[in-house]
Amino acid sequence: MIELKNVTKTYQMGEVQVNALDGVSVSVAYGEFVAVVGPSGSGKSTLMNIIGCLDLAEDGDYRLNGRLIGDYSEKQLSEIRNKEIGFIFQQFNLLSKLTAYQNVELPLIYQGLPLAERKERTRDSLAKVGLSDRMSHRPVELSGGQQQRVAIARALSTNPALILADEPTGNLDSRSGREIMNLLISLHKEGKGIILITHDADIAAMASRRLYMKDGRIEKDSAAGGDGA
Amino acid sequence: MKFSQAVKMAFMALRSNKVRSFLTMLGIIIGVIAVTLLISVVEGATGEITGQIESLGSNLIHVQLPAGRQTYLTLGDLQRLEQEESIFGATGVITRTGNVSAGVESDSFRVEGVTARYQHITGQVVAEGRFICDIDVQAHTYNAVVGIEAAKELFGTANCTGNKLDINGYGFTVVGVLEESATMLANKDMVLLIPLTTAQRLFYNKEFDSLYISAVSPEQVETAESVTEEFLIREIGEDSGYSIINQSAIISVMNEVMGVMTILLSGIAAISLLVGGIGIMNIMLVSVTERTREIGIRKAIGAQRSDILSQFLIEAVVLSLSGGAVGLALSFLALNALGMAMEISMAMSAGTVALALGFSAFVGIVFGIYPAGKAANLRPIDALRYE
Numbered sequence: 206m207i208e209l210k211n212v213t214k215t216y217q218m219g220e221v222q223v224n225a226l227d228g229v230s231v232s233v234a235y236g237e238f239v240a241v242v243g244p245s246g247s248g249k250s251t252l253m254n255i256i257g258c259l260d261l262a263e264d265g266d267y268r269l270n271g272r273l274i275g276d277y278s279e280k281q282l283s284e285i286r287n288k289e290i291g292f293i294f295q296q297f298n299l300l301s302k303l304t305a306y307q308n309v310e311l312p313l314i315y316q317g318l319p320l321a322e323r324k325e326r327t328r329d330s331l332a333k334v335g336l337s338d339r340m341s342h343r344p345v346e347l348s349g350g351q352q353q354r355v356a357i358a359r360a361l362s363t364n365p366a367l368i369l370a371d372e373p374t375g376n377l378d379s380r381s382g383r384e385i386m387n388l389l390i391s392l393h394k395e396g397k398g399i400i401l402i403t404h405d406a407d408i409a410a411m412a413s414r415r416l417y418m419k420d421g422r423i424e425k426d427s428a429a430g431g432d433g434a
Numbered sequence: 435m436k437f438s439q440a441v442k443m444a445f446m447a448l449r450s451n452k453v454r455s456f457l458t459m460l461g462i463i464i465g466v467i468a469v470t471l472l473i474s475v476v477e478g479a480t481g482e483i484t485g486q487i488e489s490l491g492s493n494l495i496h497v498q499l500p501a502g503r504q505t506y507l508t509l510g511d512l513q514r515l516e517q518e519e520s521i522f523g524a525t526g527v528i529t530r531t532g533n534v535s536a537g538v539e540s541d542s543f544r545v546e547g548v549t550a551r552y553q554h555i556t557g558q559v560v561a562e563g564r565f566i567c568d569i570d571v572q573a574h575t576y577n578a579v580v581g582i583e584a585a586k587e588l589f590g591t592a593n594c595t596g597n598k599l600d601i602n603g604y605g606f607t608v609v610g611v612l613e614e615s616a617t618m619l620a621n622k623d624m625v626l627l628i629p630l631t632t633a634q635r636l637f638y639n640k641e642f643d644s645l646y647i648s649a650v651s652p653e654q655v656e657t658a659e660s661v662t663e664e665f666l667i668r669e670i671g672e673d674s675g676y677s678i679i680n681q682s683a684i685i686s687v688m689n690e691v692m693g694v695m696t697i698l699l700s701g702i703a704a705i706s707l708l709v710g711g712i713g714i715m716n717i718m719l720v721s722v723t724e725r726t727r728e729i730g731i732r733k734a735i736g737a738q739r740s741d742i743l744s745q746f747l748i749e750a751v752v753l754s755l756s757g758g759a760v761g762l763a764l765s766f767l768a769l770n771a772l773g774m775a776m777e778i779s780m781a782m783s784a785g786t787v788a789l790a791l792g793f794s795a796f797v798g799i800v801f802g803i804y805p806a807g808k809a810a811n812l813r814p815i816d817a818l819r820y821e
Contacts, residue, residue: 257734298730
């Protein structure tokens with residue numbers, strides 16, 4: 206479903222030009238669980254932003270489900286982000302003034318769904334992450350692990366085929382981190398495609414495929430037998 | 435996203451920052467109060483004054499004759515004018531400024547030489563004593579009737595019948611005091627009235643300075659005016675420079691003046707609304723910067739550019755419209771209090787309400803569009819990275 210061909214991206218950091226992505230080519234099939242591993246500055250986040258349609262590639266082609274994303278308008282990209290991709294961030298990125306319920310409901314509001322359907326989907330998603338009893342809590346009233354679970358529920362509410370997780374356990378203690386990983390693994394078993402960024406080798410080991418990045422390139426791909434796993 | 439959802443979101447955002455929202459609204463509140471109060475007060479006062487003028491009846495016509503020019507008009511000519519069906523009475527007046535002294539008090543006053551008919555034509559009421567009568571005019575007596583304010587200034591009291599005063603060195607006896615004038619056209623509060631013939635001698639002048647003509651009824655004023663005009667053209671010529679004034683002309687002039695006042699005052703008040711609008715823009719810009727990350731999150735989970743634009747625009751409009759509504763409510767209370775204190779009805783017209791609400795919504799849109807556009811144009815990736 207994901208196909209990158211020679212994708213490049215450069216950033217201007219003051220005087221210096223940084224090649225965040227330097228000709229990345231990779232394809233990921235439906236329902237794969239892929240971990241992207243690499244030191245900071247290796248281009249993992251840039252890769253994820255491009256896959257998540259938050260950013261556009263400078264050069265090269267990115268196809269999502271066969272569609273060439275570079276040709277899409279901003280409006281269409283918003284729709285893809287809304288309906289086909291669920292995001293999970295390291296900082297959770299919940300809206301602090303909204304309750305857990307309202308946070309999960311938000312992408313459905315942007316879809317323009319009627320109230321009854323929003324209610325059902327929001328409750329289902331929160332139930333899935335085990336937070337049915339925390340619906341009217343605001344993020345500050347929840348623990349880090351709970352906040353991340355709300356974020357996962359938000360990502361699930363629109364029922365996307367692909368979940369992008371950018372170091373989802375990076376801000377959590379090891380126990381909450383394990384809970385989150387178990388949740389992601391069970392989502393994978395249900396058939397969701399997951400792309401996970403991490404620099405933790407233990408977490409990367411839980412994925413079925415690992416991409417190792419360095420200096421804006423994919424150095425090793427476990428699917429190609431690169432790491433012997 | 436549906437509109438009702440967007441409005442709900444706007445209210446949520448504004449509620450979460452109550453003090454700031456209120457302070458931002460304050461600019462609009464004050465602006466709306468200024469606009470509605472000023473307009474309503476001017477409207478109320480205009481209504482009150484025109485009402486007063488109209489209630490007096492408006493059958494009086496005043497003719498200002500050309501100054502410094504012989505017209506050779508006599509009382510006999512005016513009697514012929516009185517024959518006309520639409521005209522109740524016509525009289526001529528000599529008006530001069532005289533040095534008037536009574537005891538130690540001395541000042542310049544307007545002195546008018548009048549006939550007995552003058553009282554009936556202008557509807558003057560004598561508060562004390564009597565008016566100038568036919569015998570005064572025939573015998574050119576040195577009797578005077580004084581306006582109430584003039585009486586107070588000269589004698590310190592309104593009860594001054596029988597007192598003596600000097601006009602340009604000639605001794606007069608006060609035979610009557612006028613009641614306070616209720617009309618603008620023939621206000622004699624500060625005037626001294628003496629017999630016409632005496633005035634002709636005193637001022638060495640036989641010519642009338644102006645004429646007072648009254649129609650038989652307010653409905654006949656226009657006919658009376660045209661009859662008078664024909665009379666004047668016949669007697670003294672078309673381009674001689676006379677001018678005819680009646681009460682309805684005064685009312686229309688006054689309405690014009692009040693209209694200009696309204697525009698002027700509301701223009702000034704609109705400036706305060708403008709300042710309020712700039713306050714909204716300022717706060718919305720701060721809000722957009724503060725909420726950059728929120729905007730990034732919203733965009734990441736699928737908000738369209740238009741969703742963000744309408745969210746912030748609606749916030750601005752909700753701010754300004756609520757300010758407008760609060761301002762209207764407060765000025766409604768203030769008007770009621772003011773009306774009661776001044777005993778004038780100062781109702782807020784529907785037009786004023788519409789103007790205030792329309793203007794505040796307009797201000798919200800105009801000053802909200804730039805910050806909202808700025809928010810909508812943020813790139814999701816930049817907004818998400820914002821700390």
